[in-house]
Amino acid sequence: MTTTLITGGTVVTATGRSAADVLVDGEVIVAVLAPGSTLLGSDLAASVDAVIDATGKYVIPGGIDAHTHMELPFGGTAASDTFETGTRAAAWGGTTMIIDFAVQTYGQRVMDGLATWHEKARGNCAIDYGFHQIIGDVDPDSLKAMDGLIGEGITSFKLFMAYPGVFYSDDAQILRAMQKSAETGLMTMMHAENGPAIDVLVEQLLAQGKTDPYFHGVARAWQMEEEATHRAIMLANLTGAPLYVVHVSAKQAVEQLAAARDAGQNVFGETCPQYLYLSLEEQLGAAGFEGAKWVCSTPLRSRAEGHQDHMWQSLRTNDIQMVSTDHCPFCMKDQKELGLGDFSKIPNGIGSVEHRMDLMYQGVVSGQITLERWVEITSTTPARMFGLYGKKGVIAPGADADIVVYDPDGHTSIGVDKTHHMNMDHSAWEGFEIDGHVDTVMSRGTIVVDNDAYVGTKGHGRFVKRDLSQYLI
Numbered sequence: 457m458t459t460t461l462i463t464g465g466t467v468v469t470a471t472g473r474s475a476a477d478v479l480v481d482g483e484v485i486v487a488v489l490a491p492g493s494t495l496l497g498s499d500l501a502a503s504v505d506a507v508i509d510a511t512g513k514y515v516i517p518g519g520i521d522a523h524t525h526m527e528l529p530f531g532g533t534a535a536s537d538t539f540e541t542g543t544r545a546a547a548w549g550g551t552t553m554i555i556d557f558a559v560q561t562y563g564q565r566v567m568d569g570l571a572t573w574h575e576k577a578r579g580n581c582a583i584d585y586g587f588h589q590i591i592g593d594v595d596p597d598s599l600k601a602m603d604g605l606i607g608e609g610i611t612s613f614k615l616f617m618a619y620p621g622v623f624y625s626d627d628a629q630i631l632r633a634m635q636k637s638a639e640t641g642l643m644t645m646m647h648a649e650n651g652p653a654i655d656v657l658v659e660q661l662l663a664q665g666k667t668d669p670y671f672h673g674v675a676r677a678w679q680m681e682e683e684a685t686h687r688a689i690m691l692a693n694l695t696g697a698p699l700y701v702v703h704v705s706a707k708q709a710v711e712q713l714a715a716a717r718d719a720g721q722n723v724f725g726e727t728c729p730q731y732l733y734l735s736l737e738e739q740l741g742a743a744g745f746e747g748a749k750w751v752c753s754t755p756l757r758s759r760a761e762g763h764q765d766h767m768w769q770s771l772r773t774n775d776i777q778m779v780s781t782d783h784c785p786f787c788m789k790d791q792k793e794l795g796l797g798d799f800s801k802i803p804n805g806i807g808s809v810e811h812r813m814d815l816m817y818q819g820v821v822s823g824q825i826t827l828e829r830w831v832e833i834t835s836t837t838p839a840r841m842f843g844l845y846g847k848k849g850v851i852a853p854g855a856d857a858d859i860v861v862y863d864p865d866g867h868t869s870i871g872v873d874k875t876h877h878m879n880m881d882h883s884a885w886e887g888f889e890i891d892g893h894v895d896t897v898m899s900r901g902t903i904v905v906d907n908d909a910y911v912g913t914k915g916h917g918r919f920v921k922r923d924l925s926q927y928l929i
């Protein structure tokens with residue numbers, strides 16, 4: 457077993473920062489020591505196999521991206537990152553675990569859907585991974601199958617109030633699934649948009665000749681998100697189900713979540729970097745078909761309406777608890793292009809798994825969030841939310857040695873000809889400049905990224921079984 461000492465850095469956790477050395481033995485952290493401590497010997501550096509000099513740098517728990525879609529068949533094509541390419545790109549950006557979504561499609565058995573996703577991921581990942589289960593067909597069989605999910609290490613399932621004919625669940629199905637959630641402790645994850653109403657607007661816009669990507673954002677108006685979020689909260693309230701709303705983008709949806717939380721309900725919200733930085737006017741409204749790069753659901757919101765500022769504020773006030781990516785990449789060529797002349801045929805999704813840690817660190821630089829909050833929303837809360845904390849999401853003895861050495865004096869330029877390892881022919885983040893740099897990434901004690909070189913291996917990443925959410929009593 458290899459022993460590594462990470463020395464000279466500032467260890468940052470969700471609750472504070474301190475100068476400390478981190479000792480790794482094999483796959484786990486075994487000690488966090490005050491600088492100069494002789495407790496484990498007078499010259500610890502000389503007695504370990506490797507030393508990482510983190511002087512002037514932050515030592516943080518590796519990022520956990522709790523919302524990715526590698527290889528997802530969707531919109532007439534499939535997300536362009538495989539588990540191999542997507543987890544490698546994640547590692548490049550300081551993410552050491554993803555939680556992807558296994559899919560049960562209509563008419564399929566839940567456990568067969570899960571088995572398919574295990575086959576896709578097994579032996580291919582650069583970093584550890586887990587699964588949530590999409591229940592695309594809530595019927596008596598799938599409700600029964602949900603009883604077996606916890607034993608499989610899958611402690612959360614996702615329903616869609618959008619995408620009629622694809623993943624959509626109606627209110628009766630949602631109610632039944634939430635009853636199961638309340639009974640078992642499984643976290644209900646919700647894509648909260650009123651799909652049937654959106655489809656009417658889509659049809660009307662297209663009939664008026666409004667076919668550009670911009671109209672994707674018009675059809676998926678914030679009222680559609682607010683209404684669905686409210687409905688999901690009410691159904692969760694009635695049933696007692698814990699609820700986690702994914703990819704929140706509208707400030708009105710945040711207000712619904714905040715009100716429910718203030719009233720004591722177990723309701724949580726996730727946002728994504730695109731809802732903090734990008735907008736309906738600037739990106740979705742880009743000239744010609746360019747806006748297709750940013751077609752995702754929920755959609756980018758109007759900056760004039762103040763959604764982005766409100767979302768940053770919600771991260772500070774904890775009305776939104778964490779940031780994932782909803783990584784669902786599609787190339788422009790042959791994929792996004794399916795929607796030339798009809799925005800509703802553009803595959804929905806943005807690729808960001810590589811850049812989440814950097815983009816959120818830029819929020820520290822710009823004064824939007826603190827250093828500790830950065831760690832909290834990108835690693836510690838995702839770990840607690842999805843039953844991984846202790847093993848993941850923290851720098852402490854006994855935790856997996858998933859560690860990132862981050863250089864606040866470094867710089868990262870994002871763009872397809874610069875930092876870009878996702879399997880896409882464009883970057884939704886082209887031109888973004890980050891005042892920081894991921895120097896070293898360790899996954900369970902193995903260095904996978906070292907000073908701008910990928911040194912990881914396909915298959916190093918293991919499936920991680922998760923406990924129930926650690927936010928629930």
Ligand code: DUC
Nearest residue numbers: 752753754784804805
């Ligand atoms: N939204 C996206 O943008 N892509 C995948 C699925 C989703 O809900």
Ligand code: ZN
Nearest residue numbers: 647702703753
């Ligand atoms: Zn979704």
Ligand code: ZN
Nearest residue numbers: 523525782784
């Ligand atoms: Zn998603």
